[in-house]
Amino acid sequence: MAKIVRKESEKMSRKKIYNISIVLQIIAFLGLFFNAFVFGDLVYLVFVFGIGVFAGQGLLMVLTTVLLSDTVEYGELKTGTRSESVVFSVQTFVVKLATGLSMGVVGWGLSIIGFVSDADADNLLPQSDTTLMGISIMMFILPIFGMLLSRYIFNKYHIIDEGYYKKVLIDLEELRNSK
Numbered sequence: 001m002a003k004i005v006r007k008e009s010e011k012m013s014r015k016k017i018y019n020i021s022i023v024l025q026i027i028a029f030l031g032l033f034f035n036a037f038v039f040g041d042l043v044y045l046v047f048v049f050g051i052g053v054f055a056g057q058g059l060l061m062v063l064t065t066v067l068l069s070d071t072v073e074y075g076e077l078k079t080g081t082r083s084e085s086v087v088f089s090v091q092t093f094v095v096k097l098a099t100g101l102s103m104g105v106v107g108w109g110l111s112i113i114g115f116v117s118d119a120d121a122d123n124l125l126p127q128s129d130t131t132l133m134g135i136s137i138m139m140f141i142l143p144i145f146g147m148l149l150s151r152y153i154f155n156k157y158h159i160i161d162e163g164y165y166k167k168v169l170i171d172l173e174e175l176r177n178s179k
Contacts, residue, residue, distance in 0.1 A: 013162055014063060014070075015155065021059035022151045026144050028052030033140035064091070070160045070168075077168050077175070109138050 031049035035042055068087055076082040113134030118125045127135075160168070 014067060015158065015161060017059060017063055018154055019151060021056040021063070022147050024059075025053050025056035026147055028056065029140050029144050029147075033136070036136060036140070067158075067160070070165055073165070073168050073172055074160055077172050106138065109134070109142075113138075 028049045035045040072084050072087055114131045116125045
């Protein structure tokens with residue numbers, strides 16, 4: 001079981017990949033903000049910075065699966081029970097919960113900044129400059145704070161690094177062989 005850890009994972013740690021993906025997204029969101037307010041909404045920059053945002057998100061999505069599978073072995077070592085089904089089904093629920101909460105935050109934020117919705121598309125109501133600035137801040141700046149908070153929490157509390165994971169696999173192998 002300890003042979004599962006490949007040499008490729010030793011080149012770049014999970015923590016480093018996580019931090020790179022967060023920094024990539026932060027730079028891209030700042031780029032989108034400056035493109036909107038300084039560079040004059042250049043379409044090609046929207047694509048360039050959009051690629052940065054989505055590349056960072058893609059890295060995080062793959063890394064989430066890897067980190068969840070690490071917790072399965074860790075949980076088996078600590079409890080003696082392997083529970084992939086619970087871990088991965090809870091992950092699906094958490095994604096849906098986070099999506100719901102984020103939509104609630106968006107709705108709350110739009111209410112605070114005075115967004116005026118209109119049900120009739122023929123009579124579009126103009127938004128105030130304050131509302132438009134608030135929307136831009138919600139789109140470009142607030143995600144940066146969320147990513148910085150996420151980076152802080154991950155770096156401070158995530159304990160299953162590559163070395164510890166190898167130890168977990170070795171201990172699990174010994175435990176299985178002793179049965």
